[in-house]
Amino acid sequence: MKFHQTTLSNGLNVIAEINPAVHSVACGFFVRTGARDEAGEVNGVSHFLEHMAFKGTDKFSADDVNRVFDEVGAKYNASTSEEVTMFYGAILPEYLPQTFELLASILFPSLRQEDFDMEKKVILEEISMYQDQPMHVAYEHAMLTHFAGHPLGVSILGSLDSVGALTSTQMRQYHADHYRTGNITCVVAGNTSWEEVLRLANQFCSNWPSGQHERPTFEAKPVGGKKVVTKLNSLQQNIIQMAAAPTSQDELRYAAEILSVIVGDDSSSRLYWDMVDPGYVESADLGYHDFDGSGAYLTFLSCEPDSTNENLERLRKIYDQVNAEGVTATELEQAKNKVASRVVLRSERPMGRLSSLGGNWLYRQEYRSVADDMAKLQSLTVRDIREALDRYPLCSVTTSTVGPLEEIAV
């Protein structure tokens, strides 16, 4: 695997990791924009805009976009998070030119009014669909409560009201402000050549507007809080707790990541042995989420409503013990072995490499090979984890819950 990077004259960053040993190639555009970049009255616009990209351009109609992707057999999609909107596809190497052109084109869609009106209905359906998924509802409330007063305290989808009120004029303005080369990284991974990538980038991206949209990335200092959403007919209680964690720019993020595996992976972790294995809960996981300038630990719990308080107490004890005593060398070794094989397996597919390449470049302007990731993983010590715990202890600053309970004790 060989890495290449260049910056086009308009400021667009282009990176590629070429690997002749695989059968396919993945390409994607990572746009540094998401829900956190939306001013209050346009909440939901990043995600809505991602949908509108597939409605096409003056050259490609909405039907053309889906048709051409399917004609080349692309596995393609797009996603929007709090901070990144990405458009991507994996294809056989001979179809890279058409796929690249199409992906590049739809980043600058026509945003026709009739398409906007129709797609708004789809988004409203998507919001309704997620309302029927209790853990998703709990996640939205956890983020809103935990990051209240910080740009990260937003819903990605927006609400029925905020999306309902959005206008295409607001969307055009948002697009003009955020879809500029300083905010976009073009990423290619897999079986192609750097010359081909350069040719395509120059042909289809060199007329993109330059400039950058700055986002405030001050670290959140959550004061915490609680949100209880009562659904009397539910059978299970879903709970999310959040606490501060290292930021995506912090070297401690590696320690935080492996700590979350040791403490809260879905198998053979502390939460697994002390809560899932004995059948106290349906599930209990700890995840580390790194954001631009901030970070969070998220604990996900699903349990019988009546046992909620005792399970929260169990959780607190587990975290207190980890904070006080750290983790053992045996636990760390076991987690390293587990994660190392995940890294290798994921890297065997170009789509697996794409997100890692894009994320590293977007957040830190760095390239990390699979070997770099493995070396970093192997170098981690219990002292690194101790340091992470000292700066960011595991705790429950914020709690949100969805289920039959009308109150919970935290």
Place this chain on the structure above:
Amino acid sequence: MQQQSIHTHHFPNGLMLIVEEMKDVQSAAFTCLVPAGSIFEPEGQNGNGSFLCDWITRGAGDRDSRELSAALDNLGLQHNEHIGSQHVSFGGATIATRLPDSIRIYSDVIRRPHLPEDEFDAVRDGIEQSLKSLEDEPQRKATIELRRRSFTHPWSRPVDGTLEDLPNITVDTVRNHYTSLFRPNDCIIGIAGNVDVMEMIDVVGEAFGDWQAKTPAKVTPGGTGPKRDFIQHESSQTHIGVAYDSVSYPDPDYYTAWAAVSVLSGGMSARLFTEIREKRGLCYSVYASQAAMKHEGRVLCYAGSSNDRAQETLDVLLQELKKLGDGIQEEELARCKARAKSSLIMQQESTGSRAGSIARDWFLLGRVTTLQEVRDRVDELTVPMLLDYVHRKPAQDFTVLTIGPKALEVNES
């Protein structure tokens, strides 16, 4: 398409091993299909297999639950155990050099599980909670309840069990599920990755060669469930499931049937997505899929719409399904072929998906179809073949299940 290197080895006790050597990857994966799926559960004990999948990893051979888990983690094995209607399946993937040790450990899990009585209540508590969670998620529930009504009994059973049968599941019923059904004959192991076939035959032979064969269990097929049903739920959307008859996996029409569904729902340019989501904005999620078993097949469709628009969604969905026989364009079929080609080639980048495919192929067909063969079969399809199939087996006699605040009307004409 790259030439595949696929080898089969039949052990004297009836165990079948299929190995695909893939020299461009670092990893290797296995899938082991044990003929102990939910169809073999006695009436009233739907859930035995699901209990067993959780219980079986709580200690095996000379390792207790934690030691077993630690050993698998140290091998970097990403593994799963799950119950299907036909099989209990065990699967794992890791760096290729660690596969032999992983298989040795799994022979303990499969042949020498402790099934400790003092952990049974914990298994029950976990399963009861996951079944309750399902009640809170109407979208997920819709798929399970649709299968339950449209497939022939006992293939229609929810593989994870049901809340109503839960009280009947005991230490004895689950142990009986294990002792009566786990056996080497009809058991299939698929291995794919950077491995040597002769070494794999040795490893699997040492681990499973002396396992004693048993008499296979019999299953008596029953009928199907109600064609119209509604489950009341205070949800934001109405979740719609529609099923109709299709062909089994070994059927000569299988690829034609697959392409017909692909015209409806393969990719975002397909009909259901275009007509229901893109042109009408009725849904976020709408799809149809080909669910083909060894003896029968169905097309299963799902759509979710907010409650006041759900009736229109169901009406348009049924119309689109029925319209397929009116005509299919060459371009629609060409897109199915392109999608098939790329997903076949990309399968060669995943040892996990290859291991699963070769094992399932052996069960369903008694042989392995090469990726080239699948591609040839798809390439030879024509629009007249698809139309002929759709006319012989039209979308009709629908099973319709909805979950939401209000029942919908089924307008079939």
